[in-house]
Every structure is written in C-alpha cells, then in structure tokens.
Amino acid sequence: MTTTRAPSRTLAPGRTLTLGASRVAYEVRSYFRQGDSVFFTFLFPVVILTIFSVAFSEGSFAVTPDGTEVNAAQYYLPGMLAAGILLSGLQNMSIDIAIERSDGTLKRLAGTPLPVISYFIGKIGQVFVTGTLQSALLLLVAATVFSVPLPTDPALWVTFAWVFVLGVTTCAILGIALSRLPRTGKSATAVIIPITLVLQFISGVYLAFTQLPDWLQTVASVFPLKWLAQGMRSVFLPQSFEALEQGGSWDHAGIAIVTGLWLVVGLVLTRLTFRWIRKDA
C-alpha cells in the first residue's frame, strides 16, 4: 500500500450486524415510499377483512356448538393475519428481490463491500417490521371497528407470537428463494401473485377450510399457509371450534413441523441459488 493517505483498509468486525441494522431502516423507509407495495401487501388484508366484515354483517356469521355467536370479522381475522404473513413475507420479498435483480440494485450492491448477510438481515427485518405493523393494524381494526373480542389468556398470545415469528421467518426466506423464479422484474408480479392467490384460496383464508373437499385439504396441508391460518384460528376463535378442524385438533405440533420444514427448504434453496447477479446473463 503506497497511497499517500494510506488509511487502514481493514473492515471492522461486527459490521455485518451494524450494516444489517442500517439496511433494515433503509428497507422499511423505501417500502413505505412505494405506494403499490403499501397497498397490495400492507393494506390488502385490512381491506379484505373490512369488505368481508361489512358484507356479512347481518347477524352472526357462525355459531359455536355451545351457542356462542361469532361475527364475520372474528371469523376472518385469523385467515387475514395468516394471509398478511404470506403477503408481507413471501409475496413482497420475492417480487421485491426479483425487481432489484433486474433493475440494477443488486448489481450495484454487489460492487460494494456490503455483506450478503447484511442484505438478508435488511430484507427479513423489513418483513418483520411491516408484518408486525400489519398485524397490529388488523387487530386494531378488528377490535375497535368490528368489536372482535381479543384473547385475554397470555398463553394464547404466546401461541400467536411463535406462530407469527415462525411464519414471518419462513415466508421471508421462501420469498428470497422464490425470487429466482421470475426471469425479469416485469414478470415478477405475474409469476408470484398467482402462487400466493391459489394458496390463499385453498388454505382457509377466504373460504372456510373445513368446507373444502378432503383431497384439497390434504393438498393444502403440504404448504405452510394452511398451518399458519390454523395456528391463528387457535388463538382468535373460541375453543369449541377446535372440533371442526381436520383431525379435531389445533395440532400445534403439526404447525411447527410443517412450517419448520419449509423454513429449512427455503434456507437450503436460498443458500444454493441466491446470487447478487446472474453472471454472464
């Protein structure tokens, strides 16, 4: 090294984490400055919950076997929370990274000393922040506008917390892996949204899961969204609804196992396929 200024060029240890934190702030700010992502992923579940709750506001939407009335908002809230995790995680992440790959964002970052891990921390952190705000907004609207009774038992909130954290992490990682699927940023929405839309229809977000044919329930059980929705139902629906579930149980172990497996699949796919750029494309 012979330049006259010759400062030390060694990179500080621990910078992966501090840069990751700086990425989270940067990503969250950028997210809320893009109107389309705010609408299609952030506000979408709130909009759908509102529409369904208003459309089915006449009388009770369902009655538990012991006679408790459940209104439409309460009935749909768990599904919307699960859909929010899927949208904020998988859909937003895969479309966002596919666009960043094709518009030159990743190429620019690849030419800087930003660690890939810091970039991932930024993305996953952004999903956590926006996913949390989204859930909070859903709960707020459900509780204040549609009088949905929220659970008071701390154990139920613990269930909510682990289902949420596991779901967000898994969906974010799967989103990173799926970002390789669209060939261009322009096709990203067209490739990804059908996948998430179909998943939402077969996993008990818009349609009551227990009314789907058995074979479709089995298909849906392969994917994590069905399990996330089930976990949320176990928190927000009366205990007596458990009997209506497949196998007559909330099956928390099943939720953890299937979602956890998808997390591992996502991590492996991401490790194998993620590149800053398509070299020699």
Next chain:
Amino acid sequence: MTASDPVVSVRDLRKSYGPAVALDGVSFDIERGEVFSLLGPNGAGKSTTIEILEGYRDRTSGEATVLGQDPQRGGLDWKARLGIVLQGTGESGSATVREQLRHFAGFYPHPRDVDEVIAAVGLEKQAGSLVRKLSGGQRRRVDVALGIVGRPELLFLDEPTTGFDPEARRDFWHLIRSFRDEGTSILLTTHYLDEAAQLSDRVGVIADGRLIDIGGVDEIGGADARVPIVRWRTGNTTHEVRTATPAIEVARIVEAGGGIEPEGIEITRPSLEHVYLGMLAALEQGRSPRENGQARVDAAAPVTRSAAS
C-alpha cells in the same frame, strides 16, 4: 503491492459466450494514478472487459489482476478499495440523494464526507429529493457520487457522462481531474472522444474483441494519422492536402493563386476523434489501423474532390 505494480494488469484476456467470442486476447496495464480510457464501438468488448475487472463476469481464459487480486475471487476487503460506476441503471430510487449516499458511505471503512461529495457532483439543491424524481443527468451524477463516496483507490467509470449537458460534462471533467490529483487510478469507457482526450493519460482502442491500439492520447493511430490537413476551396471544389509543414503549404497556395486570399482556407490537426474514426475505417477496409493516413500523406499532389453542396 509496491508503487511500481500496476493497479490493473490484463494478459491475453478472452471471453466467449458459447461460440460467440466477445474478447479475443486483450492485454494492457493501468499504472497507479493513471487515467486510462477504453474506446471502441458498441459491442466491441469494452463493457465485457470492465465487467470482468469489476468481478461481475468470469473470464474464459487469460490473466487479470486488479489491485493485486484476481477479480473472480475478490472479497469484501477488495471491493472496499474499488469504486464502480456502472452503465445506467433503473433502480426504484426511493431514497433521497443524501440518504442514499449516507447509506452507501456506511459500507466503506473510510468514506468521503457525504455533503462534500454532493457538492462535488453539483447536487446540493437536490440533496433532499428522492432519487427517482431526478432527471436522467442528475441520476447519473448520483451514480458517480455513489462510485466515489467510498474513497476508492481504483475507480471504474462505464460511460459516466451519458445524458449530461455540456456544462455538466465540463464540471464532471474537473471532478475527475481532482480525483486523479488525489492519486485515484481511473478506468474510463466513453463514447465521447473529446472526453477521452481531455481526461486520459493513455487510451486503448478495442474493436471486435481485440485491442487494436494502445498509447498516449497523442500517440495512438501513429504519428502519420496526426499530420495536419490544409483545406481550401476554388469554386465548388474543395482541396485537401496533408502535410507536416502546413504554413509553407499555405504560402505555396497563396503564391500559386497570385497572392489572392484562398477561399475557406483552414489548417486542422486531426483530433482523437478523427484518428479513432480513421482507425476503425482502416480496420473495416482490412488495413492495419496504424497505416491510417499513410497513403494520403505520401501523395504530394492535392487530393481533390467535389464539394457536396
């Protein structure tokens, strides 16, 4: 690495995509503190070369060393010493100019002062604007600012002034000279030959994946290509003579015309652009680019041709 080691060293660099050969044996060095320009038509291999050196593409064969490292294996420490200004990108630009620069400055161990960089690229008034709201030329200046904010030892500039107005280009040249004065080595590609002539210590000309010439701005194409041209008109006919002694030639023309001022008389010294275009034309005709101008200067008699008008 010692002071005499080149910052970039390329030997017999080759790159092919299947049967298509993009680079066919390119060799050159860039010395520390030098501004080196790669010139060539679109598709000649300039960007392929620069992207191999930046680590974005893998070479098919040959040697490449950038700041003492093989760019194919350059880690974060290596990237921290580089500044890269890519050809135009279309990022969403949801950060303001200052936010974007602050954020990128944080990636580097010894960044420049963000406000100084903003001032250097002339974006003080836009510092608080979202990047996506800027004009094309202003966004390009943000690209340049991001390339230099890490205080690079080696700066890659791939067609940096596309979309600049003439005044912005002058300012940009001034900026690049100031980096060179600080000891930054620079690899530039550009389509503006005056820009290359203004900024470069040396230039290399790439055509069809080969380096067809390399040397100082005043050297490439050979001395013969720089022989001055004397032009004048008689009626509708334009005369053109290439001679190493243009003043004597003018005196001869005046004498031959009976002491009357020749119409439209001018002496031009071929610019880098003339030389460059001559080299490419010679290449197309299958001659060696170094022979360009040779045939004409040997002819003592004036070359006469009809004026277009």
